[in-house]
Amino acid sequence: MPLYIPENYTNILGTVQNTEKAVKSVKDMFQDNLSAQLALLRVTAPMVVLSGTGINDDLNSVERPVRFPVKDLGDRPAEVVHSLAKWKRLKLADMGIAPGMGIYTDMNALRPDEELDNLHSIYVDQWDWEKVIRREDRNLSFLKKTVRRIYEAIKVTENKLFIEFPQVTPSLPEDIFFIHAEELLRMYPDLTPKERENEIVRKHRAVFLIGIGGELSDGTVHDGRAADYDDWSTPNEDGFNGLNGDILLWNDVLQSSFEVSSMGIRVDCEAMRRQLAIRGQEDKAELYFHKRLLAGELPYTIGGGVGQSRLCMFLLKKAHIGEIQSSIWSEEDRRKCAEAGIVLA
Incomplete structure (x- = not known):
């Protein structure tokens, strides 16, 4: 996406100092709310892992x-x-965590191949979370229940933020709307995936889009997803494939659908083998992670990530992720943003 400059943009928090205070408030409040909603223990995360392990x-x-x-x-x-x-x-396996409990962590990553725009940075920060579930929980109903809990954590954070910073008025609807990517394709067959998202999220303002990564009836996928963590190929009770999805919110500043979370029920042995075959990646079965999963050494889980800078950007009504985090931007984008009153860190 090219850089988007909203007309007549203003920092409703007034100063960079107030923005920094509000960012800290969002991060403190949301991680507490998420932990309470999903029964998660905070753990320390690695920034690096060995190559060739999967x-x-x-x-x-x-x-x-x-x-x-x-x-x-x-x-x-x-x-x-x-x-x-x-x-x-x-x-989770090494800690011996029981079903119904999980972990979350502050994840800091680098993605040098990202295309930089209002939403994307080479620096990625998110609350990465994962929860142990029972085999019988691997269904769409359980996925939706978990999504509603995460959405509630977002709404509680939004309401508490309003008390501390009354200029940041709440905008989220009471409930989140669920729809499968195949249903969305049938509703808007002539639109691109992003255009479809904009149509449905503009209408409902908070949407969980199911089935990210699985092939749709026109032979395409709505968006890419790796073969070895989310389960996007298992049939669900709605008659479509997919036990994963994205939480999408309507962003009034950018006038666009805005992804804050990617999540899903994770692959079991059967789904792992099937999805690796679909992607022609059967050789990954010999890697450390994949061997342990296929040997039955890893628990059934559900998990995902909630973007920290993304959520702050949405709740604080910012036009650019660079107003929340410090990263690298082109001189041209810095100039255009400065002219529009968008101060990049």
Whole structure:
């Protein structure tokens, strides 16, 4: 997406100092609310993992990680994480966490192949969370129940933020709307995936879009998703494939659908094998993470990430993620933003 400059944009918090205070408030409040809603324990997360283990999230399998040799390990290559989608499941197994409980962490990642715009930065910060579930919980009803809990955590944060910063008025609806990507395609067959999102999210303002990564009836996918963590190929009780999705909110500042979370019920052995075959990645079955999963050593889980800078940007009604976090931007984008009163960190 090209840089978007809203007309007559103003920082409703007045100053950069007030913005920094509000960012801290959002982060403190939301992680407490998320932990309470999902029964999560905070744990410390790695910033790097060893290459060749299958632990790093390879996103759409084309993005390049930041990789470097570790001198004291005989120059064995390590890489900065893209996310902790698979690391969390290993952590739950090693901690022996019981069903109904889980973990969350402050995840800091680098994604050097991101296309920089209002929403995307090479620096990614999110609350990565993962929860142990029972095999019988691997269904759409359980997924929707979990989504509603996360949405409630967002709404509680929004309402508490309004008390502390009354200029930041709440805008979220009472409930979140659920729809499958195939249903959305049938509603708007002539639109692109992003255009479809804009139509449905403009109407409902808060949407959980199900089935990200699975093939749709026109042979496309709504958006990419790796084959080895979210389960996007198992049939659900609505008659479509997919036990994962994205939380999308309507952003009044950008006049666009705005993703704040990607999440889902994770693959079991059967779904892992099926999805690796679909993507032609059967060789991954020999990697450390995949071997442990296929050997039945990892628990059934549900998990995802909630973007920290993204959520702050939405709740504080900012036009650019660079108003929340410090990162790298082109001089041209910095100039255009400065002319519009958008102060990038």
